[in-house]
Amino acid sequence: MNIESLNGKVSPEEWALRVDLAAAYRLVAMYGWSDLVFTHISARIPGPEHHFLINPYGMMFDEITASSLIKVDQACNKLSDSPFPVNPAGFTIHSCIHEARHDVGCVLHTHTRAGVAVSAQACGVLPISQQSTFVIPQLAYHDYEGVALREDEQPRLKADLGDKNYLMLRNHGLLTLGTTVAEAFLAMYTFETTCQIQIAAQAGGELVRVNPKIMETMPMVIQMVTKGQGAGIAWPALLRKLDRTDASFRS
Secondary structure, X not given: OOOOOOXXXXXXXXXXXXXXXXXXXXXXXXXOOOOOOOOOEEEEOOOOOOOEEEOOOOOOHHHOOOOOOEEEOOOOOEOOOOOOOOOHHHHHHHHHHHHHOOOOOEEEEEOOHHHHHXXXXXXXXXXXXXXXXXXXXHEEEEOOOOOOOOHHHHHHHHHHHOOOOEEEEOOOEEEEEEOOHHHHHHHHHHHHHHHHHHHHHHOOOOOOOOXXXXXXXXXHHHHHHOXXXXXXXXXXHHHHHXXXXXXXXXX
């Protein structure tokens, strides 16, 4: 697929963001979290214009490159040339989160089997794994209201999310927020792993729950685990992993 490179034609900040976002799409495909072409990762472009990058609707996640990402405004109107359309319906959730949370640089949404399975359980995420202890203190829930097409759902979604960075969309899937693409991706890795472990554990015997007092120490623990670097402790290694496999995401 021949798409003209935008390297040197956009600001260095936008290009760096494009590379990171394209990498996130490729990693989502690599880890088996994609749902054909039907989910989205959006990123806020630095600056006062309230512009965002999102995937071309119709491209598989393992095809996406830095240059193929489409720039849109808050209403998901295309601001850059592309042979592909964008999916305004898919941006409904993302746009209201970006509008409400100016601390958020990236929103990542998935429809994985494990994520949807746990989202359909009345208990939600159970404190039964080390991974879950990272998720639960920052976890919010939003009830299913049908396919996210209606703008009147947005106020309820924003209210349910509040200041949390993990959102379980009931009967629908998982959503993570980050100040950077790297943060949103690492959060989704932890969220998805939490759900996979829960489904696997429920197939066995009686579950052992983590002591609630452990949850109170998690903010300090997270800083220690990442050496104060947050997602930066893992993101460069993930980019190297992609480069060894297929570096075309950088084009």
